[in-house]
Amino acid sequence: MTTTLVFVEHNDGTCRRAALECLGAAASLGGDVVAVLCGPGSADAAARAGAHGAAKAVVLAGGDAFSPDAVAKDIAAVAQDLGATAFLAAATSRGKDLAPRVAAHLDSVLFSDCTALSNEGGALHATRPWLAGKAIAHCTSDGPVFCATTRVNSFPVNETGGAAEVSERPASTDGKVKVTGLAAKESGKLDVAEAPVVVSGGRGLKDPETFAILDELAAAFGNAAVGASRAVVDAGWRPHSEQVGQTGKVVSPNLYIAVGISGAIQHVAGMKTSGTIVAINKDADAPIFKLADYGIVGDALEVVPALTEAIKAVKAQG
Amino acid sequence: MKIVACIKRVPTTDAQAKITPDGKGLDAAGFQYMTSFYDEIAVEQAIRTKEALGGDVTVLTVGPTEASKEVRECIAKGADGGVILTDATWTGRDARATAKVLAAQLAAMGAEVAFFGKVATDRDNGAVGPMTATYLGWACVTDVVELELGADGGTAKRETESGVETVAFSLPAVLTCDKGLNEPRYAGLKGIMAAKKKPLEEVAFEDVPNQAQVARLELPAARAEGRIVGQGADAVPALIDALRNEAKVL
Ligand SMILES: Cc1cc2nc3c(=O)[nH]c(=O)nc-3n(C[C@H](O)[C@H](O)[C@H](O)COP(=O)(O)OP(=O)(O)OC[C@H]3O[C@@H](n4cnc5c(N)ncnc54)[C@H](O)[C@@H]3O)c2cc1C
Numbered sequence: 174m175t176t177t178l179v180f181v182e183h184n185d186g187t188c189r190r191a192a193l194e195c196l197g198a199a200a201s202l203g204g205d206v207v208a209v210l211c212g213p214g215s216a217d218a219a220a221r222a223g224a225h226g227a228a229k230a231v232v233l234a235g236g237d238a239f240s241p242d243a244v245a246k247d248i249a250a251v252a253q254d255l256g257a258t259a260f261l262a263a264a265t266s267r268g269k270d271l272a273p274r275v276a277a278h279l280d281s282v283l284f285s286d287c288t289a290l291s292n293e294g295g296a297l298h299a300t301r302p303w304l305a306g307k308a309i310a311h312c313t314s315d316g317p318v319f320c321a322t323t324r325v326n327s328f329p330v331n332e333t334g335g336a337a338e339v340s341e342r343p344a345s346t347d348g349k350v351k352v353t354g355l356a357a358k359e360s361g362k363l364d365v366a367e368a369p370v371v372v373s374g375g376r377g378l379k380d381p382e383t384f385a386i387l388d389e390l391a392a393a394f395g396n397a398a399v400g401a402s403r404a405v406v407d408a409g410w411r412p413h414s415e416q417v418g419q420t421g422k423v424v425s426p427n428l429y430i431a432v433g434i435s436g437a438i439q440h441v442a443g444m445k446t447s448g449t450i451v452a453i454n455k456d457a458d459a460p461i462f463k464l465a466d467y468g469i470v471g472d473a474l475e476v477v478p479a480l481t482e483a484i485k486a487v488k489a490q491g
Numbered sequence: 492m493k494i495v496a497c498i499k500r501v502p503t504t505d506a507q508a509k510i511t512p513d514g515k516g517l518d519a520a521g522f523q524y525m526t527s528f529y530d531e532i533a534v535e536q537a538i539r540t541k542e543a544l545g546g547d548v549t550v551l552t553v554g555p556t557e558a559s560k561e562v563r564e565c566i567a568k569g570a571d572g573g574v575i576l577t578d579a580t581w582t583g584r585d586a587r588a589t590a591k592v593l594a595a596q597l598a599a600m601g602a603e604v605a606f607f608g609k610v611a612t613d614r615d616n617g618a619v620g621p622m623t624a625t626y627l628g629w630a631c632v633t634d635v636v637e638l639e640l641g642a643d644g645g646t647a648k649r650e651t652e653s654g655v656e657t658v659a660f661s662l663p664a665v666l667t668c669d670k671g672l673n674e675p676r677y678a679g680l681k682g683i684m685a686a687k688k689k690p691l692e693e694v695a696f697e698d699v700p701n702q703a704q705v706a707r708l709e710l711p712a713a714r715a716e717g718r719i720v721g722q723g724a725d726a727v728p729a730l731i732d733a734l735r736n737e738a739k740v741l
């Protein structure tokens with residue numbers, strides 16, 4: 174029987190969508206799902222975790238500033254007490270930071286950024302990219318606990334409507350690392366790795382000022398983030414946090430719109446698992462068209478404003 | 492300060508994947524190799540740390556003997572020496588095994604700060620740095636984009652989905668480096684000449700067996716063929732129609 178411990182990340186009680194997806198991923202392993210949470214608002218988030226498939230929730234109570242090494246040690250102790258056979262976290266900044274530490278405490282290997290998980294007759298399998306997705310590995314582990322992080326936008330959110338039995342456990346306070354501040358992003362600004370729609374631009378947008386037509390397109394969607402190719406990040410048009418690709422972020426939104434991007438192998442590695450891909454490029458032979466589901470050959474500076482108006486009209490209709 | 496930069500030799504980012512006949516490995520024929528992208532940032536930060544605080548920099552890798560080429564290239568930028576932990580049967584190790592081997596070596600060297608890349612661009616684990624720190628009982632900050640380091644500890648900034656976090660840490664520490672932390676320098680001719688005379692040790696080590704087993708490796712399914720819906724701004728209605736009625740994403 175599998176027991177899967179899931180780190181459920183939340184902001185003051187609001188679960189990250191990626192955390193709910195991770196609970197959905199846990200369901201594909203079968204057996205019991207237990208959530209572990211920390212920080213202010215954990216009781217509310219635990220209730221949400223219950224409604225998304227967790228039978229139990231353990232809240233790490235107290236602890237002053239967030240301390241990833243202390244939290245990881247506590248999570249590993251919860252896993253050990255439960256006799257957990259698996260540990261999962263979403264592959265967010267926080268999850269990617271915590272999960273390797275938890276895995277090391279459990280002396281278990283970690284499968285990072287998994288796109289699928291399965292239980293094949295009791296053997297747990299992880300499906301994950303190698304070489305930025307140029308190959309897909311199906312792996313098993315001989316280790317004591319099957320540890321994995323789940324790629325954002327790759328697993329369903331399952332609303333089960335259940336209730337979790339919540340217990341508390343005192344958090345450790347002896348961390349060697351402490352988060353002392355957060356310069357929050359502009360509110361409402363979605364991260365490119367989490368947004369369901371990404372509109373990305375490259376050198377074809379001409380200059381940093383004209384690039385701003387993509388901000389307008391993203392705003393028209395409402396649920397979109399702006400991404401960028403490395404060429405425009407290196408040129409200083411856009412911040413590195415927006416770069417998509419092998420040395421930027423790997424994204425998998427429902428809809429990816431590549432504007433004035435040629436489709437270099439390192440860029441493609443970061444977006445080719447997106448649901449639907451649209452390319453807008455003035456060169457009909459640009460490699461990005463080989464990948465795109467739908468393409469428009471044309472000047473971005475003409476096509477994008479027209480597209481923005483059309484999306485506004487669609488959204489206005491509801 | 493005893494400073495170490497951990498680097499991995501990986502296939503170049505333009506490498507094409509081919510699967511071996513047993514379906515479990517990558518065919519390395521035709522691969523060219525490089526120091527993993529983020530590890531160059533780690534090496535640069537190690538050298539800058541020496542320049543600011545004094546001490547010496549060792550470039551450390553677990554890998555095949557051939558990795559001496561990449562280690563020498565890193566030394567040429569201003570490190571003081573290199574160590575390759577190698578064995579005759581090198582076939583790659585999983586993140587846990589690599590971390591255990593590195594942890595033992597860092598402890599033996601008396602390292603005080605070890606710079607890692609945030610992720611190696613072959614297996615994309617993003618795990619070896621924090622796992623190594625955990626085995627050592629050291630502090631660790633991942634994905635560092637800004638760093639202030641003193642003799643006993645420091646503060647680092649890391650980019651998250653919610654904004655930029657400030658993190659305080661004590662030494663000894665593992666710091667994993669993200670793009671933006673620095674611009675790696677090029678090795679000058681003088682550095683390249685000097686690197687030839689600097690010590691590069693090959694050290695045998697106690698093996699740690701892998702836990703991860705590859706059941707099967709495959710190439711990603713090709714995407715269904717797409718189509719050009721039209722030219723210029725006039726094609727926008729056709730695109731909207733396709734997104735609404737075919738792809739159903741609007
Ligand atoms: C180690 C390494 C790592 C890398 N990592 C990344 C990464 O993470 N992400 C990444 O993106 N790249 C990465 N690269 C860089 C990559 O190889 C390409 O150089 C880069 O992606 C090109 O960016 P681009 O498409 O914006 O520019 P270009 O290749 O110059 O393409 C511009 C495109 O715009 C089109 N265009 C021009 N004018 C217009 C117009 N008016 N309207 C419409 N279209 C127009 C052109 O036809 C062309 O296709 C990496 C490279 C290396 C070596």
Ligand SMILES: Nc1ncnc2c1ncn2[C@@H]1O[C@H](COP(=O)(O)O)[C@@H](O)[C@H]1O
Nearest residue numbers: 497552553607608610611616617618619
């Ligand atoms: N074989 C290795 N030898 C030395 N350092 C390594 C090795 N593998 C990984 N690392 C370090 O750990 C970082 C993260 O690797 P990974 O967890 O495999 O993505 C790399 O950027 C290196 O700094």
